[in-house]
Amino acid sequence: MKQVKIAMIGAGSFVFSMSLLYDMIVESQLPGSKLVLMDVNLASAERMAKIARIMAAESGVSMSIEATSDLTAALKDADYVTTSVAAGLIKRYDTDREIILKYGIKEPVSECGGVGGLSYTLRSVQLVMDIVREMERVCPNAWLLNVSNPLPRVMTAVARHSSIRGLGFCSVAQGGVDGYLNVSSWLHRHAEELDVVSAGLNHFSWLLSVRDRSTGEDLLAEANEAVRRGAWEWQPRTPGWLEQYGSVPLAGDSHTGEYLPFPDEIKVSEHGGYHGSDEERVERLRRLEEAANGRYPWQEMLENRSWERPGLVIHALATNTSLKQNMLNIPNRGYIRNLPDEIIVEVPANITNGKVEGCVVGDLPEPVRQLCEQVSRVHECSVRAAVTGDMDLVDEAIDIDPAITQKAAAKEAIRELIRVNADVLPLFKH
Template structure:
């Protein structure tokens, strides 16, 4: 008989939680979740209760013996947990709106996980994830931490580099979306498609694409650059690609690569969208309002299809699949964020990478690819440098490290703009622990 599983979800009041619950329900025979603890903070209590009640109705409808608990006490929830999933947003959507709007004033991309916005989400999030890890080490040291809080790659990097905890896996829905997008381009079922993924979170490439085991990368690229086709996400405008460039690149880009390869076009699109509809955070706020009105309905006992509009579809299903594979030692292949361990030659062995792994009961085993193609290697290395310095800034609360991270990010064009954006965003977010240095005076030494 299989041992019952206790799962704790931090950020349990998230609009994504019904997908997580659905995933556990449909896998109950192989993953017998007996306890699901949904944890949130006081500011999220109302949403937690709404989502918790929907989760209980879903479980009751499914007829599975899973007990759903809702609590604001993280430590109470974590005791003897087997898996901990994290899906929280420090500062809520108001903070995301600042991350998106302030850089636009300076003619710089304002995006949740890229450029200045990605840096500040990391600065807010990393101290919280490190506190959670301390609690896990004390209360459930054998548990696996499955993180899909953004920026997922930076968060995973921080845990690996700044703690001794190693049972952490970062997760993202981008690779799943790319695989499903390739299947759609080819007009086939996604289960017939496999992709060789390698890179970083939101900086991952499909090095090859297979249909029934045969490479179809060139065919997918041809369709990708067709004016009638495309592959993107709900939160990223599909502006099309320069066909000859993508053919020359020779690998499948992820939707986030538009920010780096089409910076001017994406910046203009962001400015226009922010002026007409508001920032993505403001759009999401309205979507969430509509979703939670649906969730309140006592007659609703399934995940509503409207959730796919939210932009993070498949996150939770990916988490359920990963947990199922670790628990059952499946040895299947999934793309996750984990320690490189030499899988990508030009990335430090102790850094987090997003790569295909064999999933076992002892965690992900990265599948070595040798090295990335030279055409994409430099950009990936630059982003990894940014992530490492950003992690140091977040842990040390160091103004100079934060400025360095901002300046080396390829979306920020100069040190002067980096400093102006950094100073305004520190003030806007109230991050007073990043002490600004006093203005240095040029002294003449005689």
């Protein structure tokens, strides 16, 4: 195997970094590789590098592991780049929600849709595109494997406005680390017994097919009926969407609800964002520090691990081996026949002989297609706004977003949000 260099940008990520290190070092074992952990907080990068060295030593894997806060040094001659980055995620996310509520706007989790999703987009696209521009300069042939949100909009920016090959990872539609755990639970089966296909957009992916892996028996109607009967009881809005659109949205109530008008009968507090409480984050940081110094088993830090597995994709690409992914976010190239080509879609994909190819899933049900096409237009428009700093495009994104019903209030709110985030939005005039 060719020796490879992997740059982890945002190596101090709350959950993702431990999962990625485990996949690359313990599970995939890429001997002789160079792993560079980069974070603007050098102490965070060094802490994770110490844990990575312990993992490698205990697994018998010879790998060069470095830490840095220098983006260019991390990216120089990299073959693979992972990004799990945000500009002050928790603080700015909370500020967004406070301002949105001040204008009387109701929204659930605001990562990919609504006013909060638009504010998040402007920040994240700027941040990731700064990384991508440096990739174009110092490692133009590298793959970008991104988990940064809002995922479909970040990946749209990479695909539309750079020359870098990008893959987007989010496994919320699976419901777990390995396999479609929600679907299997509805059918009282093990995930490995089922062939499940979902497709659509990230946080807006829909259940298209369920079959028994051994017999080929079609189980989609049974799965849908289980949802109607309340098998997914902690997602009370989903059965209504099944009846309305003819398919189950696998991201559940809060994420699916990012793209649709917020019901009056639901309290905003019931659907707030969650990235760990302050207490949980402090405790996790303490345990990471202990693990880095060999006083706490790093294996314990994999509890509630990230469901995304880009490390496995890196291994498949680097070793020219085959891998099936239940979902990747990539440009549509006929994979969903009744959605426009080149928009970012979430579809199953195969990695074979160093290439990534989406699987053709056919057509989405017509009501779902209409929704996905409208939401993808919002993605595209919000990204154009983010890369140009054009307020007319910001307003257009609000006008066409089906999740935003209070258009005038939203336009006032986004202007305040841009002002309070001015330090990370240099393209916008203030």
